[in-house]
Amino acid sequence: MEIIQIKNLIKKYKNEKKVLDIKKLTVKQGEIFSLLGPNGAGKSTLINILTTYLDYDSGEIKILGKNLREESKEIRKNIACVAQNISIDEHLSLEENLIFQGNLYGIAKEELKKRAERFIDEFELKEYVKSPVSTYSGGIKRRLDIAVNMISCPKILFLDEPTVGIDIHSRKIIWEMMKRIKDKYGTTIFLTTHYLEEAQELSDYICIMKNGDIAAQGTINDLEKYINQKIIKIEFENEKNAEYAKEKIFKDKSVRLKKNELYLKIDSQDEIIYLNKILLDNKIDFLYFGLLKPNLEEIFINIMDENRESEGIWQ
């Protein structure tokens, strides 16, 4: 079942410039849907619209089969959002934060108490119950933030870049939390992130946004060619050597020259040894030889350029 359906969504700035222009986007129930994109791509604006916070100019949005504009109150009962900024109240205790959120959703007192205990256990927050919330680290605050938003057992949990500024250890714990939320509670997770590895680790479906539009979307396998593209970077002592290597040694390869650096696209990791051997055999000195993983920006460039039927990054 499609739990979120977006058709022809347009959202403009006050100055009439388009922030979002999405033809079609759907999210299936029970999946982790990741929205990837650089700053300014429109990810947070989309989340703000889907969580009923922002209005939009035109288009049709249905959440749980309900029209976003006409049935926003019904939709609000079934969603929660872990916003970019940690939104817990530091003047309340850990338990009070959970109870306050539960009261907003009208959960009965006894049930609320049970849920609070369950989520404190589930998200390993028991040892922090007696400490003031203001003394928590960023990672613990984020875990509490997620627990607070899970207290209403939402059907859809939106997470807007939940691991930004969080240390790697806490990030891994949060990833585990998200998987547990999906598996145990069947919650659909709508995640926005900057991190490719986060999207790869968690997502059932990925959507890549650029300038308010969808650049590409699909499962991890569908987007494999973009995400897992392998590039070899070779840095030479001078531009002459780099040019020589491009013209004479790697003339049959897909190569891009940038000053004294060469970038080669490869299909498999086995080629690394082969290319290294060629350079050594031809006695060409180099300063650096390494495998690069494309960053998000390079992936976007590649997708956008490919859409223009060009050679992408290799132009």
Added chain:
Amino acid sequence: MAIGTIFKRNIKWRIQNPITIIMSILQPMLWLLFYTKAAEMTMKGETGGNYIEFILPGILILVIFSSSGSSGISNYITKKNGSFYRILISPIKRSDIILGHLFETISVSFLEIGILVIISSFFSSYVNSGIKGIIVIIILLFLTAFLTAGISYFLSLSLPNEDAFFTVINTLVLPIFFVSTALFPLKNMTGNFRVMVLLNPFTHMIESIRNIMLNEYICWKEVIFTGGIFFILCCIIFLITLGKLKGGKKV
């Protein structure tokens, strides 16, 4: 009703930040203790007796301006820490969000009013119309605090940041206070200034409370007129604020 939920949460914040109460009561208290002493000599003949009794209604309005008028600032704090957004996307009624906030602010105003009334009682300032008068004054002060806190809440939704908010509040509060009968009796005012003072609804509120305090009877006509104006203004500001909170936000 989620009004209680919002109310309790805000009260907890207030208890942990008593400085907000101290700061908003400080200025009215200084006016009550020092200005009255300084002005008493010159104003005695004009106000016909105890100047503290005369000035107290104006000081009570000033303390409401100070506490309820600045209450919108908490919206900027909660917008920054994200809880404003979290509350707004929850299924509670928008009116409950506003009312929970307003009632907490009004409670703080009444706490400060209570403190000022206790202090002024040491200077022989009483409500001459008795218990009935006290109840009417409480209702009138409630309407004043509701209106002031409502305007403050509306401004916090409309203005982009705290600086703009405080600029507007400070620009509004002092002229409204001085262009009223808070410090001087109406009988001494003439010309355009008198017209401006009479156009200020807070003048009528101050006069109504003052008359209930100074006289042994209640002029119901005056109370209904003032209360009616404030009730209508409260409804208008509440509906405008509700529309603002319900309406789609722009980026």
